Amino acid sequence: MKNLLILFSFVVGTSLAQLPHRPNPPRAYNDFSAEQLLSPEAAENIEKTLVEFEKSTSNAIVVVIVDDLQGMAIEDYADNLGEKWGVGDEKKDNGIVFLIKPFGEGKREATLRIGRGLEAVIPDVTCRDIIDYEFIPNMKENNPEEAIQASLKVLKALSIKEYNHKDYEKEHELGWMGLLIIVGVIMFIIFVAVRSGRRGTTLGGRGGYWGGGSSGGSSSSDFGGFGGGSFGGGGASGSW
Numbered sequence: 001m002k003n004l005l006i007l008f009s010f011v012v013g014t015s016l017a018q019l020p021h022r023p024n025p026p027r028a029y030n031d032f033s034a035e036q037l038l039s040p041e042a043a044e045n046i047e048k049t050l051v052e053f054e055k056s057t058s059n060a061i062v063v064v065i066v067d068d069l070q071g072m073a074i075e076d077y078a079d080n081l082g083e084k085w086g087v088g089d090e091k092k093d094n095g096i097v098f099l100i101k102p103f104g105e106g107k108r109e110a111t112l113r114i115g116r117g118l119e120a121v122i123p124d125v126t127c128r129d130i131i132d133y134e135f136i137p138n139m140k141e142n143n144p145e146e147a148i149q150a151s152l153k154v155l156k157a158l159s160i161k162e163y164n165h166k167d168y169e170k171e172h173e174l175g176w177m178g179l180l181i182i183v184g185v186i187m188f189i190i191f192v193a194v195r196s197g198r199r200g201t202t203l204g205g206r207g208g209y210w211g212g213g214s215s216g217g218s219s220s221s222d223f224g225g226f227g228g229g230s231f232g233g234g235g236a237s238g239s240w
Helices: 002-018 040-057 074-085 124-140 144-159 165-198
Strands: 029-031 060-065 095-101 109-115 231-239
Touching: 029 040, 040 060, 040 144, 060 074, 060 144, 074 095, 074 109, 074 231, 095 144, 109 124, 124 144, 124 165, 124 231, 144 165
Parallel strands: 029 060, 060 095
Antiparallel strands: 095 109, 109 231
C-alpha cells in the first residue's frame, strides 16, 4: 500500500509539474499556444473584462489557451491547473477555469471547470449548453473572440445570480422547439406548393430565402483572482 501511495504521489506530482506556472504578474487571460488564438487587442479586451468582474464580485474566471494537454484528459488538465493556480477565493471556492485547446495534435476541444462554491448556480448541464450554444458555433465560424465573450457573458450572469441556470436551459429548449416548428411550416409550404404545381397552378407571393509560450496580451494586469480556490470536478466539455 505504501508503495502504491508513493507511486500515486509521484504521478500526480509529475502531472502538476507539466502544467504552466501561475502567471506573474497575475493575468486572467493566458495564451500558452504557439499560434496565439486572439489578436493582442482582443486578448486585452477580455483581460479587462475579467479583471473588472473579479474586482466587483470576487468571482474569478480565467481563460487559458494551450496546444498540448500533456497526455491528460482536458478535464483533468483544467482541474489540476485550477488547483495549482488557486483560481478563486480560498473560502468561497468561486473560481472558473475556461480551458481551450484549438491547436496542436488531436481534437480541438474546450472545457469549463467550476469551483465548488459555484456548482449550484452553474451546474454541469448548463456548462454543456454554454459550450454547445455559445462557444462551439462561433468557433466553427472562425470567430474565437465572440466564442469566448459570449460564453463569458453567460458565466458572469449566472455566477452572480443575475440569471438563473434553469431559465437559460429553458431558452434553449424553446429554441429547439421553435426550430422544429419552423421546419414543420417549411415542409408544409413545400407540400402545398408541390400539390399546387401538379394541378398546373402557381403559388403567388414574394420569393423568400433560407438563412441558413507566452501568456498573451500585455505584461501587466490587476487581476486578483488567485486566492487559493479549489475544484471538485464540476463542469463540462465539448469538441468541434
